[in-house]
Amino acid sequence: MATHEPKTLRLILGDQLNANHSWFREVRPDVIYVLMEVQTEMDYAKHHIQKVVGFFGAMRHFAEELKAAGHTVIYLKLDDPDNRQSFVENCRALIRTLGIERFEYQEPDEYRVDEYLEEFTRSLSIPFAMLGAEHFFTSRNELAELFRGKKTYLMESFYRAMRKKHHVLMEGDQPLTGQWNYDHDNRKKLPKGHMVTAPMVFENDVSELVELIRSKGIRTIGNIDPKYFIWPVNREQSLQLLDHFVHECLPLFGTFEDTMTITSWSVYHSRLSFAMNVKLISPREVIDAAIRAWEEDPEKISFNQLEGFVRQILGWREFMRGIYWTHMPEYSQLNFFGHTAALPEWFWTGKTKMNCLKHAIGQSLDHAYAHHIQRLMVTGNFALLAGIDPDEVDQWYLGIYIDALDWVEITNTRGMSQFADGGIVGTKPYVSSAAYINKMSDYCGTCFYNKSKKVGDRACPFNSLYWNFYDRHTDKLKHNPRIGMMYKVWERMSAHDRTAILEQAEKYLEHINEL
Ligand code: FAD
Ligand code: DLZ
Ligand code: SF4
Numbered sequence: 001m002a003t004h005e006p007k008t009l010r011l012i013l014g015d016q017l018n019a020n021h022s023w024f025r026e027v028r029p030d031v032i033y034v035l036m037e038v039q040t041e042m043d044y045a046k047h048h049i050q051k052v053v054g055f056f057g058a059m060r061h062f063a064e065e066l067k068a069a070g071h072t073v074i075y076l077k078l079d080d081p082d083n084r085q086s087f088v089e090n091c092r093a094l095i096r097t098l099g100i101e102r103f104e105y106q107e108p109d110e111y112r113v114d115e116y117l118e119e120f121t122r123s124l125s126i127p128f129a130m131l132g133a134e135h136f137f138t139s140r141n142e143l144a145e146l147f148r149g150k151k152t153y154l155m156e157s158f159y160r161a162m163r164k165k166h167h168v169l170m171e172g173d174q175p176l177t178g179q180w181n182y183d184h185d186n187r188k189k190l191p192k193g194h195m196v197t198a199p200m201v202f203e204n205d206v207s208e209l210v211e212l213i214r215s216k217g218i219r220t221i222g223n224i225d226p227k228y229f230i231w232p233v234n235r236e237q238s239l240q241l242l243d244h245f246v247h248e249c250l251p252l253f254g255t256f257e258d259t260m261t262i263t264s265w266s267v268y269h270s271r272l273s274f275a276m277n278v279k280l281i282s283p284r285e286v287i288d289a290a291i292r293a294w295e296e297d298p299e300k301i302s303f304n305q306l307e308g309f310v311r312q313i314l315g316w317r318e319f320m321r322g323i324y325w326t327h328m329p330e331y332s333q334l335n336f337f338g339h340t341a342a343l344p345e346w347f348w349t350g351k352t353k354m355n356c357l358k359h360a361i362g363q364s365l366d367h368a369y370a371h372h373i374q375r376l377m378v379t380g381n382f383a384l385l386a387g388i389d390p391d392e393v394d395q396w397y398l399g400i401y402i403d404a405l406d407w408v409e410i411t412n413t414r415g416m417s418q419f420a421d422g423g424i425v426g427t428k429p430y431v432s433s434a435a436y437i438n439k440m441s442d443y444c445g446t447c448f449y450n451k452s453k454k455v456g457d458r459a460c461p462f463n464s465l466y467w468n469f470y471d472r473h474t475d476k477l478k479h480n481p482r483i484g485m486m487y488k489v490w491e492r493m494s495a496h497d498r499t500a501i502l503e504q505a506e507k508y509l510e511h512i513n514e515l
Contacts, residue, residue: 005030006101006127009094011087013113014041014055015405016106017062018279019235021134023106027070034094035059036076039085044112045399048222050231050368052213053206054402057233058278065234078216087113088120095126103128107140109321110406111328135279137166138318140325147326152423156181158322159315168287168314169307181311182304186254189440196256196264199271200244201230202237221348221399222365230367231274231402238275242286245270246293251301254308258373260356260441265363269371270309273403276317283313320411323425332410335390336422337473343383343392344512352515354461355447356437357382368402375401376430377437380417384431385465386512387472390420428482433466454497455504461515467498468505 063075076083108114121128207226232238249268294301346352350362360378397413415425434451438444444451453459
């Protein structure tokens, strides 16, 4: 006698578009999948229009692919009359109207959604289960084990443990080629005249989605060309982007990892964060593709490029997730320096005379993307030096980037970039004067401000704000062994110079919206 399988509803969130999940191995007539475009996900941040389009576009393609493979799928569009505009209300209604006997979902990446769905399942009178998302190298339980009880856990230690555990770039228990870290070979400035390879962009026509979002009055930021949406919206495009990256960009990825230039908005970066974060492709297949390309042509792709890239994904990406699940929910409230200033208005328009910020913000508004060093050493650096409230900084980063999801946005922003965690992610704040920005970019040459001046007419704001930051936070930073040196430099300056620098900084802070 055939056993009765309970009629099951399986919820797929917008960042769970993993076609290789074990859920989809067999087509089951008793299972209904549901994906939904909901107002509640529009409201927790003011998203970039390309971010909303990217998520909706990828969700819609994913639903179509599941249907084509024979699965039963309900897709609730934003303007569907049956859409109750929240995950929980929609699920509740479907369970009732379809006679659902069991509810299943995959573990959310975000604390907010995790809590919310847990509360929902507690209220259910039918059986339910939460399954793994089958995407990351490290499961949440494993992360808890690894991070438990460690007051400081360096990314480097975590990364080496991951290399060993997953046998990535290893020879027995030793790192392949004998060295763990190739940072010293990487991070060069772009030579004059170097033409960066053009980024691979798609030409997705998303006019219908843009119209829908606008017709529903969704508040968004940024720009979009609806006929030419450049981001991958399905697995096939994600794999094309990966292929392009490993052959065209990986050969110079490490070398120019920290380069910033007005001639290219993505330099040799992969731009795979969105595809990975919504799980169209997995970190394992990204790393495997990079290793394969290196094995096929080690002359073209030197080992330092490969190691630098693997470090970002097997190291930083998984490490940040570990920090997140170990420290939430407290993490989202941390404000080590007690910063309270408002974000300058030009963060939303790019209209500033500071060339580095104009470019980093301008391209973020145009493409919903800036690469790591722009996020860290231009926008993040400025926000920290200017004492901006980390809540406001988080809101900006969470809205503006196509890859922004709380688990990886907040750890990078509040942690790495704003040092609001007082040293959980990093050992010292990432701040710099114009010297670093000038060293790594071509921004300063055409800037209204003078990179070499600390005070006076057209002095670069980064220079005085830098010393003002250290002076303001002497009690919190002076005894940090990695910073003490800076205080020696500061104290060696004449009292007159120090006063002039602090006055200059105060003047800039008072007129921050006019910089
Ligand atoms: P590549 O330079 O090509 O790197 C390859 C991959 O490595 C990335 O796709 C990403 O998955 C991973 N990676 C690299 N650095 C990090 C890192 N620090 N943390 C986690 N993963 C990393 N990344 C996000 O995915 N979402 C965010 O919301 C986000 N917010 C950030 C905010 C700030 C203030 C800073 C400083 C960094 C942030 N990052 C975020 C990390 C990093 O900047 C982006 O992952 C990267 O710029 C994405 O571009 P890419 O795919 O071209 O990266
Ligand atoms: C970012 C986003 C947006 C803008 N919209 C939706 C949506 O309508 N439906 C959905 O399932 N997911 C969306 N997402 C991603 C979510 O904000 C959220 O981060 C994940 O679903 C849970 O981690
Ligand atoms: Fe940025 Fe200062 Fe250089 Fe201008 S001079 S680009 S403001 S660092």
